[in-house]
Amino acid sequence: LLPIAPSTETSGTFINIAGTAQTFKAAVRPLGETRPGWKVLRVLGNLLGLEGFEFNSSEEVLKAFLPANLAASLSNTIPEQTVAGVALSGNLELAAFAPIYDTDALVRRADSLRKTKAAKPALAQISTQTAGLLGVKSGDKIQLTDSEGGTLRAAVLVNKTIADNTVLVPMGRVDSQSLRTVFGGVTVEAVVASEVQA
Known part of the structure; x- marks a missing residue:
């Protein structure tokens, strides 16, 4: 059981359906000894001696993983298709x-x-x-x-x-x-x- 703070108590970035990165900040400090999820995962990575877990802030995580041209790397377009009529029988x-x-x-x-x-x-x-x-x-x-x-x-x-x-x-x-x-x-x-x- 890991003491992970809810999203209201951490900073981070969501990518919406349009491919836009939306960064947010914590509304309040994490309660007690809870920590943001990325921080808990970072410590677990450090304890296991894994590479790529040297981040000190969510901004560093964002910079490492967000592509320079995000919009080009994501596509929500649907190819045009012809759909035959469907007969409804209940x-x-x-x-x-x-x-x-x-x-x-x-x-x-x-x-x-x-x-x-x-x-x-x-x-x-x-x-x-x-x-x-x-x-x-x-x-x-x-x-x-x-x-x-x-x-x-x-x-x-x-x-x-x-x-x-x-x-x-x-x-x-x-x-x-x-x-x-x-x-x-x-x-x-x-x-x-x-x-x-x-």
């Missing part, structure tokens, strides 16, 4: 994600963050086209059945930013734990009003 691709305030022990325990809209994403989100093919609208109930036999009944949210033939479901939550997989195909069916009342 089968969708499951796209799972971890809600923003469920990813970290610090934010999971922040009451103020738990009350925000971002902390409670809809259980099932589909595109406008997919909703039309299924004959459902926002607020209607649908039932998902995954390849392992897990099921989830939830109100749907029609979201124009979701890819067609895909259903977006937040994972790692009590109300979605009935699904047994986090990717792959799912069968989707609309739940009629009589079934909802029952």
Whole structure:
């Protein structure tokens, strides 16, 4: 068990999806005897007699590992492709994600963050086209059945930013734990009003 400080107590650099390096400083000093992760790894490297662990600051680490031309070394471009139309017969691709305030022990325990809209994403989100093919609208109930036999009944949210033939479901939550997989195909069916009342 290593006494590593959280990101709020260390300096460092993230590289975002656009390939831009974003350097940050610690908001507060590490508590007690905790140390930034890079420092703990440096000491372990020193104890094991490994080369390349002589850094004294995160700035030195950045200078050693960040390419001179970062943008050229990273590419997020996707080659243009032609996609044939997909006939929808109640089968969708499951796209799972971890809600923003469920990813970290610090934010999971922040009451103020738990009350925000971002902390409670809809259980099932589909595109406008997919909703039309299924004959459902926002607020209607649908039932998902995954390849392992897990099921989830939830109100749907029609979201124009979701890819067609895909259903977006937040994972790692009590109300979605009935699904047994986090990717792959799912069968989707609309739940009629009589079934909802029952």
